[in-house]
Amino acid sequence: MRLRDLPSVDELARQSDDPLAVEVARKVVTRAREQIQQGDDPGDLGAQLQAELTSARAPHLRRAINATGVIVHTNLGRAPLADAALDRVREIAQGYSNLEYDLTAGGRGSRQDHVADILRRLTGADAALVVNNNAAAVMLALAALAEGREVLVSRGELIEIGDGFRIPDVLERSGATLHEVGTTNRTRAADYETAIGPETAVLLRVHQSNFRVVGFTAQPSLRELADVAHRHGLPLVDDLGSGALVDFSDEPTARASLAAGADLVCFSGDKLLGGPQAGIVVGRADLVEKLRRHPLQRALRADKLTLAALEGTLALVIDAPDEIPVLRMLRESPEVVRARAARLAELVGGEVEETIAKAGGGALPLTELPSFACAVEEELAVKLRTGDPPVIAVVRDGRTLLDCRTLTDAEADEAAAAIAAARP
Template sequence: MKKKDLLKLPSVSEVLLEINDNKYHNDKYIKYIIKDEIAAFRSQAKQGSLQLDRNQIIQSILLKITKLSTASIKPVINATGIILHTGLGRAPVGKKIISKVSKRLSGYVNLELNLETGKRGQRQEHISALISSITGAEDAMVVNNNAAAVLLSLNELAEGKDVIVSRGQLVEIGGSFRIPDMITKSGCKLVEVGTTNRTHISDYEKAISSNTGLILWVHTSNYIISGFTKQVKIDELVELGRKKRIPVMSDLGCGEILDLSNKGIPTNMIVHDVIKSGSSITTFSGDKLLGGPQCGIIAGKRSLIKRIKVNPIARTVRSDKWTISLLEETLRSLRMDSINDNLTLSLMVTTRKELEKRANKLLSVIPTKLRSNHNISIQETFVEAGSGTLPGATFDSIAFKISSKKYTPAKLSDKFRNAQNPVVGYIKGNNYYIDFKSIISSQEKLLLSSIVEVLG
């Protein structure tokens, strides 16, 4: 360690004097960044590896402040082709819905106030009737995600009791969250029946005891078991539950509200059909095929929903005014005759022919030299929905295929992610792809700017 290197380090006040006050906010955060950066340079000085002079250190810290003082969450152009990309926020919500909700929430709102009576109201009342009317349920409620919906429902309906589940449905979702762990954390005891590939109604019947609290059916949303298989249908479990006086709960995961098979979206399980079959409680996500905000929806028998609403856990997982307002607006705009207001569904139903037209139009305005130097071409692709939705189903799409001689696919990926308008594509083979299935049409000018910035 050289003492003269330590003398190069500026004080916090010295760096603060160099900052343009109009450019930054939150003084405490700025000081935190400065102290953290000075500590890093001090460590270098002690190790004898400090290469910068005092002025260069200050400039380096100022650059760091500039980077960290801007919002961490920023708009991204999703060019992966995966519409429900968990890393990119799952279901995108359109500007029209966002605008309506932001105007509504710019001040105070009647979240828990009944304006007619002047008495305290319930936040669930804003969306319960809407959900019920669409799904056919007697009552409904919303919590902050589907995992919370499952945990809360299990705890209320079967705490301290057995929950029967097929071994073929003991799923693990992203982040290593597993159904068996959820059942245990909810205070219930897991009872596995059948085998991984085959489960019969008799397996459930034999497992029922005086301590059985619930029969749970789980949609294997992120994988498929094929070949010599058998799974018991929900209506069969409902019939067994009625006979034994045991409620049946269905965790649908993605939650298909509309049957859009005539528009090219494969149909798996429509929520309305599951509830109509007699499922006591049905849970599903709001930010998948519903195209709304992150939330978990619980729909079913009124008597059971009433119990779940007053469970103490319901308070810990309740949704805020933003989620409830976004969900309400999403549900109100959901119509079979027009899904244009639902950005997620409109992206899904966009045909390859339409995507190819957009791709050719954008390709025509990319400078010829860039197209030639980086070998940009249009290629047909097949993509998945994402987020464990519609497993095994693919969608026809179109992508830019970039086979650059100057940059490796990994380098292209890095440069596009760090562009002024970040673009997230994917690498396949030895090429970089920009897939149009998940690209919002209003972002295409920004995409062009990023392509010129990265390849120019």
């Protein structure tokens, strides 16, 4: 094809009645012109137009099947929601709600009231507040309690969380000043005691949820930190990060943190809690009220769909925790996972391989969960990833592994169909 043989944009666009046809046709013709100038054949422009229109109309945020064995997979959206949480979202999203309306008083209410009671019940806190993620919760707490003043943090807790965000940066954006205490591997309660001065506003403890320091180490207990803080009339803020409300061997709960003397505890809603993305703050009523009245709270507050999903999830923590997908996957026995892998392997002619699953999301970094995968040909990985729905697996030792700890039985059937479609 020569340049003079190219159709005009209008001519190509008339092959479709899609409102996007002119815009897409312009893109197709421009690309074809560049290809001809480079000596290449641009191919069937009409087919390209249809393919581009199909791509433009397809949703970009798509459901995916997680066969990686990483339960709280940040890149794949972290915690899948329970059916009860989805039901609450659908109910609230399809119409109006009492988000900020007090049905008893017949006047304006607070969106924070909808989950405050159940959070108090689950954690033993005096009060609670919800914002859009845990980094926001920490930033709001420091802005409300320590803006223009110092926050004491151990050098061993100046961690980096996902996508390059660092605790010192969050602290700086809050308007507070960082005062480092101790060393990377050894910090004692006395280090905090010595560092406290007239400009000190808060002691901040950051839980090492996404790593551990081992060997020649020392770290004060939360109760020891609370004693130091309270002797000087200062609040202790505990950033738990992963946010467990049920007991895990290596992860403190919000209730335990408050019982040990923390004045405020911040944690995530979409990690070990298994709910929607949210930052939850629980603790002393007077401090929570300072956060609620701070101007940043309005910018960081959670929306009605987040609150609906969170309320649904929190109810399950009390009544049926194993119905929360994250908790179910963390607790599921290796025998059940192996049986799922064996069934998938039988369906697709694969092999069962023993693997190690992880909690993910920066939680329980040292915990290894015995798991089993269905192993198939390495070359299927790309086809599975680009299929509909995408199946995200792991390539290891020349094979594609579909870890069955992060698959439901129904998803295993979908994965089997995807493998069959991907094979020649």
